Amino acid sequence: MDGMSNRPWLRHYPAEVPPTYDYPDQNLAEFLVQTAEKYPNHTALEFMGARISYRTLLDSVYRFANAMLGLGLRKGDRVAVMLPNCPQAVISYYGTLLAGGVVVMTNPLYMPRELEHQMNDAGARFIVVLDLLVARVKQATVNNPLEQIIVTSIADYLPFPKNFLYPMKAKKDGTPLPKLDYSEARMMRFSELIREAQSDPCRMPVESHTDLALIQYTGGTTGFAKGVMLTHRNLVANTVQSQLWNYRNKGSKEKYLAALPFFHVFGMTVLLNQGIRLGATLYLMPRFEINSVLKAIHKHKPTVFPGAPTMYIAIINHPDVGKYDLSSIEVCFSGAAALPLEVQERFEKITGGKLIEGYGLTETSPIVHGNNIWELRKSGSVGIPLPDTEACIVHPDSGEEMPIGEIGEVVVRGPQVMAGYWKRPDETAQTMKNGWLYTGDLGRMDSDGFFYILDRRKDLIIAGGYNIYPREVEEVLFEHPDVEEAIVAGINDRYRGETVKAYIVLRSGAQEDPLALKQWCKERLAAYKVPKIFEYRDSLPKTLVGKVLRRKLLEEELEKEQTPAKPEEATKE
Structure with missing residues (x-):
């Protein structure tokens, strides 16, 4: 794996993006x-007038x-x-x-x-x-x-x-x-x-390679939050890497809509550090409130709007979206959760801008992959590794590199990879081996070097011996015209070990119809992947960045199991 001589993604690099770069050795500030x-x-900053x-x-x-x-x-x-x-x-x-x-x-x-x-x-x-x-x-x-x-x-x-x-x-x-x-x-x-x-x-x-700039706590979606140690070098490199990717940026003429929180490492890198390095103007929004955001885009004409999929979903589903001029938006980077193709296409149609999905982790400052903004991109893919970033797919148990197209664990290395977990040497050693960061995410790489993230290893559903990736089922649910948001989780099942349950938020005016939704899935998925239970909800539990907390839903399921059964509502098949 250390050879990594085969980097098929490099042939899909835009001519303007260098595969390697000399990052400044400095204090991030x-x-x-x-x-x-x-x-x-x-x-530099615009804030409420x-x-x-x-x-x-x-x-x-x-x-x-x-x-x-x-x-x-x-x-x-x-x-x-x-x-x-x-x-x-x-x-x-x-x-x-x-x-x-x-x-x-x-x-x-x-x-x-x-x-x-x-x-x-x-x-x-x-x-x-x-x-x-x-x-x-x-x-x-x-x-x-x-x-x-x-x-x-x-x-x-x-x-x-x-x-x-x-x-x-x-x-x-x-x-x-x-x-x-x-x-x-x-x-x-x-x-x-x-x-x-x-x-x-x-x-x-500062000694940029070793001095810490940040201790950033992981979202805690997998239990107690761990402190990720990010050096000045990590954050300087990732700011520059993501900027090189947006090679048509207009420098100080750019205007960023800063609705993604800076206390999340994605907002910190692609909004705060990148905007400040370019000399752009940052339009600060203390929270994402859909009506304020639409008004802000209409009035202040931002050109760059990094966000999470839930932000773009809120925009495309807003009943009055047609009354606002959103055409100033040129580039949007989506991160923090999977971006459904349906959302990407509708958002690009409404704004005329580009919305691309990237991939990263708190442990990587955070970005490691991105789809090309103006060149080849592939639907469902998180794109290709950024400059100076290597990635490959390994067998989750043996660590052997997997053949092209095969599913395994995504491992990455590059100047943006953390120094380790704060005061947790054992967990650092489990996650970082020979300079490679083991992400805990399952994915595959195609022959062009484009990566596809299926899910976190922990979120994989094993039902009746079959591996089911929640993202695949969620993509199908998102395509249904009545569905505004969907998340899929594996819940305990006496016979199959786990069974697939879908949590659905409907678009306004749509009616609950679990049978029709089930039929929709049956026509598009293998029988074992089709959700057996549908639960309709007004909203889904989310982090402030808009990442749905699957763990919260599973905790609710555990509580239900431990309380006496009530007659089922209309959620079962």
């Missing part, structure tokens, strides 16, 4: 410093870095950032990096138990958090208090009069702002910290 020198007056130039952004980042050093931050110390997409998230992120700290991006939806695990595991000394979430942070850190809780409010960066009206609006929306006591020793205001700090350049030198 130098991208911002370089862009601010080049385009000081260009708008406020505009921040690159010069102003860098000034705030230097102030934050100097303030953190003043609070005693030493190189390698961990700073947690628990914010939605807002200017403070960008300032805290790059400021921590320039001060030599390690960022721990934290999901604002985390509950105290999840937060406690992450803070303790990472050994965070400081956290930057939204005022609305302070109570949760305090509850999570009762036993191990943080040294400083740096508190900010959405209103801090709103223009007048929105900043003035924000507390009233929050109250009206049912989320009144908490009354916080800043005389407490461990609490301080973000705005004061920035205002009182020096703006002298602060650029801590």
Whole structure:
């Protein structure tokens, strides 16, 4: 496997994309410093009507870095950032990096138990958090208090009069702002910290190959979240790799719709780091709310819109989508979950832009594969490996390389592959062998070097001895005109070991008809793959990035098994 001389994908590389590249050896945050020198007056961030130039952004980042050093931050110390997409998230992120700290991006939806695990595991000394979430942070850190809780409010960066009206609006929306006591020793205001700090350049030198920029926790879709150690080199390389792929980018003329959260590594690389390196303008959205997103595209004309499939599904199924002009969109990278072909085709028709699927993991910063944007692409495929990235399919048990077209485990290597799991050497050793990362995903490669991801090894359904890949069944369900969303899981079955169950969210106006849906599947799938049970739901449990939590559904099934049976609703065949 180490030879890997056969890289069939290289013949499908666009002429403009180099197969290998010399990545800058630098602190990840130098991208911002370089862009601010080049385009000081260009708008870096747009946030709810406020505009921040690159010069102003860098000034705030230097102030934050100097303030953190003043609070005693030493190189390698961990700073947690628990914010939605807002200017403070960008300032805290790059400021921590320039001060030599390690960022721990934290999901604002985390509950105290999840937060406690992450803070303790990472050994965070400081956290930057939204005022609305302070109570949760305090509850999570009762036993191990943080040294400083740096508190900010959405209103801090709103223009007048929105900043003035924000507390009233929050109250009206049912989320009144908490009354916080800043005389407490461990609490301080973000705005004061920035205002009182020096703006002298602060650029801590780092050893990019070994110094960590980030401890990024895996989604926890497979149990307790693990901290993935990503170096400056990992993230610099992946930012450049994904930018090389979008070779027709118009540099500082690009405008990114930043609805994908920065605290997810996909949003961090393809939106934040890539946008900042290009000198683009980032239009920040604190959360994905479909009506606001459609209005933002119509009004602000973004050109690049990375997202998750559920975001594109929400757009194409919106009843008033025809009333909005979405034609500014040129390129969309879809990640975090499988992109159904039906969704891709309808989205491209509506916008006139390109929507391509890529593939990656938190452990790979995250992108390793992408479909060509303007050259050959294949439906159902996650594309081909990015520059300097190698991938192959191996036997899940023996580790032998599999013949072309055969299913096995996807393994990858490249400059974007993590340094390992934080404080988990055993798990690192299981996942990384001879420089190769074993992804735990099942897939195959065709003769052109295009990869197809079937599912996580853990999600494989084995029914009556047959292997069933949920994605294959989900693709068929998505093609049905009544289905808006679908996910398939294997649930316990006395006879077959497991049986296939489909969870369905219908398009508005459609009626539940499990028999018709079953017939639809029977005409398109081998009998053993056809779902035996259909459950209709108003929504599916998701992460903030829009990845459906199959694990949550299976936990619900286990609970049902342990409670006395009720008469079945109309979900069985």
